[in-house]
Amino acid sequence: xxxxxxxxxxxxxxxxxxxxxxxxxxxxxxxxxxxxxxxxxxxxxxxxxxxxxxxxxxxxxxxxxxxxxxxxxxxxxxxxxxxxxxxxxxxxxxxxxxxxxxxxxxxxxxxxxxxxxxxxxxxxxxxxxxxxxxxxxxxxxxxxxxxxxxxxxxxxxxxxxxx
Amino acid sequence: xxxxxxxxxxxxxxxxxxxxxxxxxxxxxxxxxxxxxxxxxxxxxxxxxxxxxxxxxxxxxxxxxxxxxxxxxxxxxxxxxxxxxxxxxxxxxxxxxxxxxxxxxxxxxxxxxxxxxxxxxxxxxxxxxxxxxxxxxxxxxxxxxxxxxxxxxxxxxxxxxxxxxxxxxxxxxxxxxxxxxxxxxxxxxxxxxxxxxxxxxxxxxxxxxxxxxxxxxxxxxxxxxxxxxxxxxxxxxxxxxxxxxxxxxxxxxxxxxxxxxxxxxxxxxxxxxxxxxxxxxxxxxxxxxxxxxxxxxxxxxxxxxxxxxxxxxxxxxxxxxxxxxxxxxxxxxxxxxxxxxxxxxxxxxxxxxxxxxxxxxxxxxxxxxxxxxxxxxxxxxxxxxxxxxxxxxxxxxxxxxxxxxxxxxxxxxxxxxxxxxxxxxxxxxxxxxxxxxxxxxxxxxxxxxxx
Numbered sequence: 001x002x003x004x005x006x007x008x009x010x011x012x013x014x015x016x017x018x019x020x021x022x023x024x025x026x027x028x029x030x031x032x033x034x035x036x037x038x039x040x041x042x043x044x045x046x047x048x049x050x051x052x053x054x055x056x057x058x059x060x061x062x063x064x065x066x067x068x069x070x071x072x073x074x075x076x077x078x079x080x081x082x083x084x085x086x087x088x089x090x091x092x093x094x095x096x097x098x099x100x101x102x103x104x105x106x107x108x109x110x111x112x113x114x115x116x117x118x119x120x121x122x123x124x125x126x127x128x129x130x131x132x133x134x135x136x137x138x139x140x141x142x143x144x145x146x147x148x149x150x151x152x153x154x155x156x157x158x159x160x161x162x163x
Numbered sequence: 164x165x166x167x168x169x170x171x172x173x174x175x176x177x178x179x180x181x182x183x184x185x186x187x188x189x190x191x192x193x194x195x196x197x198x199x200x201x202x203x204x205x206x207x208x209x210x211x212x213x214x215x216x217x218x219x220x221x222x223x224x225x226x227x228x229x230x231x232x233x234x235x236x237x238x239x240x241x242x243x244x245x246x247x248x249x250x251x252x253x254x255x256x257x258x259x260x261x262x263x264x265x266x267x268x269x270x271x272x273x274x275x276x277x278x279x280x281x282x283x284x285x286x287x288x289x290x291x292x293x294x295x296x297x298x299x300x301x302x303x304x305x306x307x308x309x310x311x312x313x314x315x316x317x318x319x320x321x322x323x324x325x326x327x328x329x330x331x332x333x334x335x336x337x338x339x340x341x342x343x344x345x346x347x348x349x350x351x352x353x354x355x356x357x358x359x360x361x362x363x364x365x366x367x368x369x370x371x372x373x374x375x376x377x378x379x380x381x382x383x384x385x386x387x388x389x390x391x392x393x394x395x396x397x398x399x400x401x402x403x404x405x406x407x408x409x410x411x412x413x414x415x416x417x418x419x420x421x422x423x424x425x426x427x428x429x430x431x432x433x434x435x436x437x438x439x440x441x442x443x444x445x446x447x448x449x450x451x452x453x454x455x456x457x458x459x460x461x462x463x464x465x466x467x468x469x470x471x472x473x474x475x476x477x478x479x480x481x482x483x484x485x486x487x488x489x490x491x492x493x494x495x496x497x498x499x500x501x502x503x504x505x506x507x508x509x510x511x512x513x514x515x516x517x518x519x520x521x522x523x524x525x526x527x528x529x530x531x532x533x534x535x536x537x538x539x540x541x542x543x544x545x546x547x548x549x550x551x552x553x554x555x556x557x558x559x560x561x562x563x564x565x566x567x568x569x570x571x572x573x574x575x576x577x578x579x580x581x582x583x584x585x586x587x588x589x590x591x592x593x594x595x596x597x598x599x600x601x602x603x604x605x606x607x608x609x610x611x612x613x614x
Contacts, residue, residue: 134570138605
């Protein structure tokens with residue numbers, strides 16, 4: 001085995017790591033200098049947010065009005081430090097600037113019943129590029145695992161099964 | 164990396180052979196189980212406040228899938244409290260062998276051996292999992308039911324037939340324990356061949372014959388070894404070792420795995436996909452259907468679950484291996500294609516479950532301390548943490564952490580797929596369709612985790 005072959009797995013892993021960091025850290029959209037004001041009314045009831053996905057553009061000033069139809073619900077956006085609670089019949093409002101592109105999970109922050117841990121939605125800021133970055137990484141993972149990390153076993157090959 | 168024999172270190176060996184430390188951990192696990200059952204039956208019905216749901220489905224499940232199985236294999240099975248009351252009754256002893264015990268010791272029916280019953284048990288439990296993991300009372304009833312079934316099986320059938328052939332979690336752990344860097348193996352099989360009494364299987368005054376119905380000299384994988392340590396105690400020739408080894412060492416076996424094991428691998432991949440989509444995905448209607456057991460929407464969910472896990476995923480994988488056979492110019496039968504390639508999916512399946520479990524625990528771990536502080540919902544504050552607020556952990560990096568785990572699993576599986584294809588003289592061309600299948604599974608998981 002040559003020195004190159006011995007180093008190949010490490011080169012593969014390093015490639016995956018570098019590509020991963022690059023893809024995750026790549027700016028996904030240009031933040032507009034002047035976003036528009038967007039208001040969204042989110043209704044929370046029986047373990048669901050409606051709408052389940054809020055789509056805005058980077059730089060927008062977003063106002064969310066949370067209205068609860070049954071019991072007390074909360075709305076927490078991971079990565080944006082947004083948290084509000086609404087009693088039934090008493091909507092609550094919060095505003096923030098969507099200055100970080102990407103997809104962020106929205107969760108209910110107040111225990112509201114059996115399916116509370118799974119009550120979630122999404123805030124999408126800008127085009128849905130996160131998934132495609134992950135897919136690009138998946139291609140690299142297959143290449144690294146199937147090509148770079150695989151090494152022919154030493155000694156004569158044992159052939160399994162019919163040819 | 165050469166395996167490191169841990170039992171060569173006298174201190175480690177003495178700890179492992181002694182029954183006291185293992186029994187102490189087992190008793191603690193049984194006490195924990197009783198607490199969980201009591202809290203589930205008597206405590207608050209709010210799932211996020213009750214130790215039954217919080218300790219079992221957030222703390223224990225995450226610890227099992229993220230730490231115990233990937234790094235210690237079936238070590239959990241050696242201390243699992245579910246079969247212990249039955250085993251103690253069967254043996255009539257807590258420690259060393261003492262007389263005949265109370266079990267009838269019948270052999271498990273030949274037709275029910277293998278993993279098929281376990282596969283069915285897993286799928287049945289999985290269909291009801293959403294109500295179970297959100298309702299403390301159902302969690303308690305499920306655990307108590309499993310203990311009672313294990314007692315009944317132990318009193319009628321020999322050894323740990325329950326764990327080996329029935330336990331819905333046991334097959335799951337066994338399959339993924341193949342990835343773990345820990346194994347129980349004999350040092351020299353020739354020593355076992357010459358050993359006429361085979362005390363590791365028949366038992367002796369020092370310990371019980373293998374509770375898992377395995378002759379240790381034939382062990383080639385972790386699938387059926389429960390790491391109960393009995394063979395370490397009963398071997399008079401010091402020929403049993405517990406070794407550290409490279410991760411995934413079991414996955415390069417020269418013989419094809421049994422078809423039930425191959426099927427298990429595919430069912431678990433399909434289940435991980437469905438769970439991730441239902442529990443972490445955007446559709447609240449789907450979650451509501453999964454929770455409404457007995458309703459028409461639940462029947463549709465159950466049909467969809469079975470379709471994906473039992474038909475669609477195995478069917479796609481079969482198609483991938485058949486395509487690989489064609490382009491790799493190999494005459495492998497359909498069955499052997501499944502048997503050869505399915506073990507290569509173990510890293511991806513394990514990664515899928517670990518990522519799914521990590522996502523769940525990062526979001527919900529802050530429920531653990533409040534639930535422990537007021538275990539029965541009586542307004543207690545034993546730890547001073549009852550009013551601790553819910554705080555999700557990880558932030559936006561959590562999604563990428565889940566994605567990273569799945570991608571490592573994909574890379575690892577891709578390597579094994581290539582190795583199998585090369586062993587079959589099919590080369591890269593034979594591997595490409597199976598890589599495609601793994602890629603599709605990964606894409607589905609990534610869509611849930613980061614999209």
